[in-house]
Amino acid sequence: MKSGVLKKSGTNKKKAIECLQDTTKNTIVFKIKSNYFNENYIPSSNTRATTNFANLARGENRQENLRNTIQMINNRFNSLAKWDNPNDDRYSVELEIISVEIDIDGSGTTFPSIEVLKTHINDHKTGKRIEGIVGNNFSSYVRDYDFSVLLSEHNKGKENYSIPDNFGELHGNIFKCFVKSEAYKKNFTKAPVICLSVSSNKIYNRTGNHHPVLGFEYLSSKSSLTEEYFEKMGLKVRYFIPPNSVAPFAFYFSGDLLADYTNLELISTISTMETFQKIYRPEIYNANAVAGQCYNPSLKNQDHSLTKISYDREERTGLGIEQGKFAEQHFITPNKNFLEQWSANFTM
Template identity: 50%
Template sequence: MANDLTFRITRTRFDEDYSPADSSRLTTNFANLARGEHRQQNLRNALGMIDERANDLAAPSASAAAAATSASHASSASPAGDSRRYAVELDIVSVTAEFDDGATDVAFPLLEMLDVTIVDQHTGERHHGILGNNFSSYLRDYDFSVLLPTLDRSAGIPADFGLLHGRLFQRFLESDAFRSEFDQEPVVCISVSTSQTYRQTATVHPVLGAEYAHEHASLTDDYFGRMGMQVRYFMPPGGKAPLAFYTRGDLLHDYSDLQLVGTIATMETFQKIYRPEIYNADVVAPATYRPTLEHTDFTVPPVTYDREERSRLGVTQGRWTEEHLVKPHRALLARLAADTAVPTR
């Protein structure tokens, strides 16, 4: 199996000059923004929103960071709340699965994620953030838009739904390609579900904010569970609604406050653009909260986003995955799905 499947990583800077690669899912948040006549202004505005939010979140802990480095950077340390201290740089990490199983299609664009770097513009220090932002997967399109509609859901979702996706993800994390570039687990941050009710708990983190708990595991929870990930929900200070954080590690202790700032600033910005009814609402989520896209009291962000196209293209992308991944590599993928050497959590 090891020789039949390997992985290759490439990087593309996500900035105002970014254009999606031919292999990128057009429904991925960052790719969707970079299309059409307003593409450059979209990107400029989105990146500006990320920087602004990062500085806002970093302000409460900036004093401690400045104090820790004051001896060597006495002249450059900035006061807490400096709105221009930090800049967020984003790289698109594209993961290609390369097959040596005799099929005509020898490579497939398996995953794309954003990798974060937080730059202290006063000291020049560069802090590596967290991989996983805007997690993108063609195979997930196939699972949810092609396979799931064919299943008899009255009997429940089959226990192996999403198993192949989880195996491929975990195989990538164990690969030389991943280990040569990253030394921390990814964190996938997405929107809360409109089908669940969330209740605030007593846990409060200085950067992640107030923790919420949900009623029961969702299909999305189970799907990410196949990837070895578990979920926690937090509403960051100054935020309008909780975010869902999926990770294989310990969200509260495996990452620094500044790393969490980079992820929240990035993903909350994209959610403000994609789901403004929830994340750019004019009111803050209460202690007992059920999200809805029916709210009318929200602010439209200065970014053009085609949400309808995103839903419509899911089936198209799923069919493309079926043709170029699922069918040509069926035997190898079946062996991988049955492989118990890669555990799920």
């Protein structure tokens, strides 16, 4: 598997900014690269093959997939940003793929750590390009390792399912280190927001709390492993169903979701991630019935519609395991002692 190979950092990156985060007398360097998601997008060798945007850019219909996805995002954005937009064509969204590599000893040898999306909003009425939200999609080889390798091996042969000690702490500390780094601060003005699918193992209840863009809020009394994992990344979660959506989304954030971001910023995240979820979770997000007062998502729901863009879910699951093993071989195992010590001593 070529993707994710440890390599020496070059000097011809489109964007490569280092950050030093010294918490245990050891230096960790983050390097940021960026690439735009458009119909000519070709995934880099370090991008996980299961990542939403990379998965679309494969096969004979890759350009059509990409073109249709971008059009879906723009249409959804304009449907939510209705004010002063009589023809539903005032705005378009640009997606910037942010790839973060980690150098744990300052040697220049890096491993792909985190990959997210940054939205930009083009206002065709004013000619302005408006900064959107960083985060949206979230991709991580170390998370693949945690869920596809570590968790599986921990429960192999056991009658009672359990979670390993310190599960997700290394990954969470790496993420928090990056968000607090100078590299992050030099490139992004606000904290990230990650938008994910709701869990099919939980029941969500709609409240009377309503936001003009995010819609009605849903609550769930039951926590999930994903929520606990993201909590270790310093993120909390709220659930909202945007206007004309059919299911709520999970928004992971660190500050104040309703106060820290403008309506246009929030719309850029909704339009982007709803499009991806309609493609990858049509049973939930392209269902033919809208979530009710009490909602239990199901990937077995047959009453849904498919977009023109399809993917192989079984292949995606298998690649997740492969990517987790790759992270184990090239990052976790060879750096085990350093990573354990660094994570144990990490402070914000």
